[in-house]
Amino acid sequence: MRGFAMIEPGKTGFIEKADPKVGERDALVRPLAVAPCTSDIHTVYEDALGPRTNMILGHEACGVVVEVGREVKDFQPGDRVLVPAITPNWSDVYSQAGYATDSDGMLGGWKFSNIKDGVFGTRFHVNDADGNLAHLPDEIDPAEACMLSDMIPTGLHASEMAGVTFGDTVAVIGIGPVGLMALRGAVLHGAGRVFAVGSREKTVEVAKAYGATDIIDYHNGGIAEQILAATDGQGVDKVLIAGGDAEHTFEEAVKMLKAGGSIGNVNYLNGHDNVVFNAGDWGVGMGHKTIHGGLMPGGRLRMEKLASLVVNGRIDPSLLITHRFEGFDKIPDAIELMHHKPDDLIKPVVICNDID
Ligand code: NAD
Ligand code: ZN
Missing domain, CATH: 3.90.180.10 (Medium-chain alcohol dehydrogenases, catalytic domain)
Structure with missing residues (x-):
């Protein structure tokens, strides 16, 4: 062969x-x-x-x-x-x-x-x-x-791990094929408002077709900052991660997450990096924010x-x-x-x- x-x-x-x-x-x-x-x-x-x-x-x-x-x-x-x-x-x-x-x-x-x-x-x-x-x-x-x-099983798993449910506000970081399927998974699980974080014209078009309600371009400044501004400082119930890296993306995700919220990560991180986020954004360790990551x-x-x-x-x-x-x-x-x-x-x- x-x-x-x-x-x-x-x-x-x-x-x-x-x-x-x-x-x-x-x-x-x-x-x-x-x-x-x-x-x-x-x-x-x-x-x-x-x-x-x-x-x-x-x-x-x-x-x-x-x-x-x-x-x-x-x-x-x-x-x-x-x-x-x-x-x-x-x-x-x-x-x-x-x-x-x-x-x-x-x-x-x-x-x-x-x-x-x-x-x-x-x-x-x-x-x-x-x-x-x-x-x-x-x-x-x-x-x-x-x-x-x-693509379908991985993307859907992100929304499954985060536990997206009816009416949730969800942010999807990275809208390549996996993120697009994470977004579709969130919509199928009943999400209300869905932020798609991405910039390319083609992926933005498909994100809208799959049900994104808002588009955030991460080249225009911090993702958390933009999403907090768009939600009157409330943030989101769930964050699905399918792009970015260990050193910056989790920091943004934890920051934009409401207390009690959860993150579903399917991004393949580099094994040599550390995942970094601020303890204050995590309610100094007591904000009931959960991170799931899965194959x-x-x-x-x-x-x-x-x-x-x-x-x-x-x-x-x-x-x-x-x-x-x-x-x-x-x-x-x-x-x-x-x-x-x-x-x-x-x-x-x-x-x-x-x-x-
Ligand atoms: P992709 O590269 O096509 O998509 C990732 C997107 O994230 C790109 O469009 C990129 O521009 C964007 N991006 C980069 N930095 C960003 C940032 N800071 N903020 C927002 N977006 C950013 O990749 P893909 O094929 O969609 O796969 C996504 C990830 O999932 C990859 O790491 C892949 O290896 C991994 N993966 C995991 C599993 C699993 O079982 N967990 C399975 C398949 C793929
Ligand atoms: Zn793969």
Whole structure:
């Protein structure tokens, strides 16, 4: 098989490898479409995960099952499948405790393009196929199905962790594809006023389409300052973080948060940084402000439920896809776009119609 890999930090290219071995509960899948993630860029170019060599990248795909292990019950070769970016080990005790993303160690549910080869291969391996794959509904186009791997589940998880509820005032910091889905999640959870913090024309247009009521441009001054001014000094009930960094963004988030409020962070921070915020803004440690941070939950049930949101028109993933490429060999072009992030980019997708 062939795959597009991180050869060493800062260096990518196509490599050849033996097809992965399929265990009794596993599946081998060929991609129908794949999408690069900002996390692939953090991994390759920002040393965010630590060094990896000859590791095939990618964790956003849908595909066709090629082979299954003897114990797989619900999938067979030829089935078209949704593939979550996070594929937990469902027998682990952390899964039993409700933290499947941390099965096999903290963040151990994140296997593709982290601890094993990812989905940018002509074949890729899925552990626990019955627990992690979902059938791809006929109504969902393969390019849009890639948004169900990571963007939709991650964004929605931010609003879930923050506990957005009816009438909440919510601020979403960072309106790339993850933030846009966090925003949509807040709207679906019943938020009232929703501030989208971003500046690019394209993302602002899509934020409004997903239900943002106010746009805050972080180039025009402090985010907290602008949001406090817009809310008569009251601030917001919930903050969803999908952009910014450890050293500045949490300070703004804690400052704009009402007492009793909570933050849902899904931003992938740099492991070398410290998260910084002011104790006074936290009510000198007693302001009942809560920070949650989490990896998107993976697994089959979650995929099936999120697919239902797409099939029934609650989420339109097509608004996220600004660039489409045809052919597996175009993966490097899509990665380069993600790396350089032109202003009109939200998300590129590569249709792999040339692999069999
Ligand atoms: P993105 O780069 O497309 O979007 C982030 C946006 O934040 C950009 O538009 C950027 O301009 C904006 N931004 C930067 N600094 C800002 C600031 N100070 N204030 C407001 N906005 C600011 O990235 P994305 O693909 O939407 O992903 C967002 C983050 O989520 C990334 O760090 C990614 O690695 C991470 N991620 C996490 C998970 C998870 O499971 N937790 C999954 C996927 C992606
Ligand atoms: Zn990702």
